[in-house]
Amino acid sequence: MIRQPFVFISHKFLSLRHSPLPWGERDACLPVGRGVRGKRFRGSKHWYIYIGLFMLILLLSGCPKKVARIPSIEAPPVMDPMAKLLEAFSSAETLQAKASIRLDTVRKGEEFKFLLNGVVFYEKPDKLRILGYHPFGMGVFDALYRGGEFVLFSPLQNRAYTGEISEFGNLIAKANVRISAEKPEGSDVPNRIRIEMPEKETRLDVKLKEIAVNQPLPNDAFQWVPPEGVEIKSLAQFLKGKKFE
Numbered sequence: 001m002i003r004q005p006f007v008f009i010s011h012k013f014l015s016l017r018h019s020p021l022p023w024g025e026r027d028a029c030l031p032v033g034r035g036v037r038g039k040r041f042r043g044s045k046h047w048y049i050y051i052g053l054f055m056l057i058l059l060l061s062g063c064p065k066k067v068a069r070i071p072s073i074e075a076p077p078v079m080d081p082m083a084k085l086l087e088a089f090s091s092a093e094t095l096q097a098k099a100s101i102r103l104d105t106v107r108k109g110e111e112f113k114f115l116l117n118g119v120v121f122y123e124k125p126d127k128l129r130i131l132g133y134h135p136f137g138m139g140v141f142d143a144l145y146r147g148g149e150f151v152l153f154s155p156l157q158n159r160a161y162t163g164e165i166s167e168f169g170n171l172i173a174k175a176n177v178r179i180s181a182e183k184p185e186g187s188d189v190p191n192r193i194r195i196e197m198p199e200k201e202t203r204l205d206v207k208l209k210e211i212a213v214n215q216p217l218p219n220d221a222f223q224w225v226p227p228e229g230v231e232i233k234s235l236a237q238f239l240k241g242k243k244f245e
Contacts, residue, residue, distance in 0.1 A: 081172060081179040082145050082165060086126055088181035091188040094217050095122040097208040101132050103140075106201035116140055120193075120208055121221040129222055130193070130206060146222050150235060153224070160226060163235030171239040175199050189213060 089095060099118035106112070116132040126147050132140040142153040145165075153160040165172070176198050181190035189211065195204040226232060 081177050082128070082150070085179050085181055085193065086122075086128060086145075088183065088190045089122045089128070090124060092122065092213045093124050094215060095120070095189060095211065095213050096215060096217055096221075097211040099130070100207045100209065101130075102205045103132070104203045104205075114140070118206065120206065121217055123217060123222065127222050142224070144222065144224050151224055152235070152238065153230070155227075157231075158227075158229065159231045159233065161233050161235045161238040165235075168236055168239055171236055175239045 097120045099120050101114075101116040101118045103114040103116060104111070105114075115135070117135060118130060118132045120131075121127070121129040126145070128145045130141075130143045132142075134140055139155040142151070142155075144151040144153075148164050148166055149162070150165050151160060151162045178194075178196040178198075180194045182192040182194075183190050191208045191211065193204075193206040193208070195206075197203070
């Protein structure tokens with residue numbers, strides 16, 4: 001293969017001082033009309049413009065690049081934390097049990113531990129209620145879930161939070177709410193429920209006892225009527241809120 005010689009044209013050759021012409025002919029490149037090459041010198045002033053336009057044409061005449069479209073990635077839907085808990089009870093049509101409840105929480109930087117009595121009601125497919133009482137009978141909390149609606153009532157604060165769980169999937173994920181159930185060996189229904197809310201430094205441990213399965217439940221097992229004067233807020237405010245005070 002015969003290699004073609006590489007030709008490098010310096011811009012210096014466009015000046016008179018470094019002209020490749022013999023010394024005798026360089027005066028011909030002075031003002032127009034003094035030599036045959038005068039017109040060539042005048043035309044050389046436009047070479048930069050010609051080269052620039054030529055390169056621009058080459059760039060514009062190239063094949064247009066296709067913009068690759070990246071398919072949008074949809075985030076998986078946030079699972080209702082109650083759905084997993086209800087599934088654990090799904091082998092029973094109804095359930096009623098007494099409960100021993102331990103509530104650990106932090107209020108204003110101080111740790112508190114409460115030992116409560118309680119009652120648990122379940123009805124297939126999507127109703128669950130956990131009520132917590134002080135040993136002297138005073139109500140502490142009422143957590144009711146029915147058909148996607150959630151109600152959390154605190155008699156001590158005279159305040160209730162309500163809302164549809166499906167509307168707050170992202171908030172539930174951010175609040176990192178964890179709900180789990182444990183079944184003893186040989187049992188089809190759980191005997192322990194754990195609810196953790198790390199963002200609020202709160203943990204609820206419910207141990208079921210005297211469990212009655214597939215027995216009639218009280219008529220008002222899943223009824224809740226706001227007491228007079230109770231403050232009702234959106235569940236979103238509870239999920240967005242700070243730690244308990």
